[in-house]
Amino acid sequence: MRRIAVLVIAIALLMSGAAWAQQSGQKSGQDGQQFLQALKQDHEKVMQDFKQLEQPGLSKEKKEQLWSQLKKDLEPHMKAEEETLYKTMEDKQSVKQAALRAEAEHQAAQTVMEKLDGMDVTDPRWDANLYVLSEQIKHHAKEEEGKFMQKAQQALGPNEMQKVYSDFQQEKQEQAK
Numbered sequence: 001m002r003r004i005a006v007l008v009i010a011i012a013l014l015m016s017g018a019a020w021a022q023q024s025g026q027k028s029g030q031d032g033q034q035f036l037q038a039l040k041q042d043h044e045k046v047m048q049d050f051k052q053l054e055q056p057g058l059s060k061e062k063k064e065q066l067w068s069q070l071k072k073d074l075e076p077h078m079k080a081e082e083e084t085l086y087k088t089m090e091d092k093q094s095v096k097q098a099a100l101r102a103e104a105e106h107q108a109a110q111t112v113m114e115k116l117d118g119m120d121v122t123d124p125r126w127d128a129n130l131y132v133l134s135e136q137i138k139h140h141a142k143e144e145e146g147k148f149m150q151k152a153q154q155a156l157g158p159n160e161m162q163k164v165y166s167d168f169q170q171e172k173q174e175q176a177k
Helices: 002-053 060-090 096-117 124-176
Strands: none
Touching: 002 060, 002 124, 060 096, 060 124, 096 124
16 A cells, blocks of 8 residues: 555656646747747837838938937847847857857848948938848848747757846847937
């Protein structure tokens, strides 16, 4: 009888351990999904900014205002990704190349942004460069929301993913100041 009780307890402990492991895996997925949702929200906001800015017939003042808003939404997001997610991924051999590529895409976008900052918004080349930036950001967001985040979740695991997400939110707030 005593052996049966010990066996029942052992089985219960194993089952609770398996349930805990499953919940931990779900937590990792939840952390990753929470992070992905935050990225998607940021990307959607930026795409709305582009849509407004690309409307024909805007006054110079309105274009300048919308350009300022776009940078206000985009730059903290980019810097936070670079300082948190990409830096962490660069330490993991399995995702290092993906992080370096994403960072290079940010640098290319930053170059176009600096070019736009140095131009008058009424210059027709300004609109052409804005279009290039918009396409770069669309491409980057699509990749990031796809396999990039899946790879990040797999490489980082639940605890590190939660820390990176928390650090990302904090860094984004700091950059927005």
